[in-house]
Amino acid sequence: MEHPYISVSRIRCYLSCSLKYYFRYELKLPSPMNGALLIGKAVHSSVEAALRLKAERKIDMPIDTLMDVYSQNFHQLLLTDNIDLEGKERSDLKDTGYGLTKLFGKEILPKKNPAFIEHEFNLSFENVPYVFKGFIDEISEDGVLSDLKTAAKSWSEDSILTDMQLSGYCLAYKHIFGKLPKGLRLDILIKTKTPKTQILTCGPRDERILERFLRIMGNTVALIDSKIFVPSESVFNCSTCDYGEECRKF
Numbered sequence: 001m002e003h004p005y006i007s008v009s010r011i012r013c014y015l016s017c018s019l020k021y022y023f024r025y026e027l028k029l030p031s032p033m034n035g036a037l038l039i040g041k042a043v044h045s046s047v048e049a050a051l052r053l054k055a056e057r058k059i060d061m062p063i064d065t066l067m068d069v070y071s072q073n074f075h076q077l078l079l080t081d082n083i084d085l086e087g088k089e090r091s092d093l094k095d096t097g098y099g100l101t102k103l104f105g106k107e108i109l110p111k112k113n114p115a116f117i118e119h120e121f122n123l124s125f126e127n128v129p130y131v132f133k134g135f136i137d138e139i140s141e142d143g144v145l146s147d148l149k150t151a152a153k154s155w156s157e158d159s160i161l162t163d164m165q166l167s168g169y170c171l172a173y174k175h176i177f178g179k180l181p182k183g184l185r186l187d188i189l190i191k192t193k194t195p196k197t198q199i200l201t202c203g204p205r206d207e208r209i210l211e212r213f214l215r216i217m218g219n220t221v222a223l224i225d226s227k228i229f230v231p232s233e234s235v236f237n238c239s240t241c242d243y244g245e246e247c248r249k250f
C-alpha cells in the first residue's frame with residue numbers, strides 16, 4: 001500500500017473541494033489531460049531541460065535546440081492515453097506552447113544562474129502524520145527559489161506574497177538547507193495572442209507565514225484522515241472538475 005503523503009497540490013485540491021480530493025487521490029479516478037495542461041507540461045519539461053543544461057555546463061541551450069526539445073515533448077505527451085483537448089486544435093495548442101518556450105529561451109534563460117533543478121524533498125513534521133513531498137522547480141546559485149507558471153493572463157503584483165506553493169517550498173528549503181532562501185520568484189509565461197512574460201519577486205516568508213502553512217498542512221491531513229468528504233459546489237469549482245458524473249451520485 002502506498003504510504004500516505006501530502007503535497008501543496010493535494011492541500012489545494014482538498015481545500016477547493018474535499019469530494020474532488022476523494023475522487024482524485026483516494027479513489028484514484030483518472031483525470032484527462034486537457035489542452036492547458038498539455039501546454040503547461042510540454043513547456044515545463046522543455047524549460048527544465050534548458051535549465052539542467054545551464055546548471056551543469058553554464059551554457060544557454062540554443063533556441064533551435066530548445067524548440068526541437070519542445071516539439072518532441074509536445075508530441076510525446078499527445079501519446080498519453082487519457083487526453084481530452086475539449087475541441088481545441090492540436091496545432092493551435094502546439095503553437096501556443098512554442099511561443100511561450102521560445103520567449104523563455106530568449107528573455108529569461110540568459111539571466112538565469114540555476115544550481116538545483118526539480119529539487120525533490122520528502123520531509124516529516126511533528127504535527128503532520130504524512131510525509132510532505134514536492135519538487136522545487138529551481139534554486140539559483142545565490143539561493144533564490146523559483147517556480148515556473150503558464151497562465152492565461154497576468155497575475156496581480158502581490159499574488160506572490162500569498163502563493164501557497166511558494167510558502168510550502170520556502171518551508172521545505174529551510175528544512176533542507178538550514179536557512180531561508182534569499183528570495184522567492186515566479187516566472188510566469190502568459191498565453192496572450194502575443195505571448196509575454198511576467199516576473200514576480202519577493203523576500204522569503206517570515207516565521208509567522210511558515211507556521212501558518214504548517215498548521216494548514218496539519219489540519220488538512222487531520223481532515224483527510226477523518227474520511228469525511230463533502231461536495232463544495234460552486235461554478236468556479238465545478239466548471240473545471242472531471243468528476244461531475246461521480247459527484248451527482250453522492
Ligand code: SF4
Pocket residue numbers: 017018019020231232233234237238241242243244247
Ligand atoms: S463537481 Fe464540484 S462539488 Fe462535485 S466533486 Fe467536482 S468540484 Fe466537487
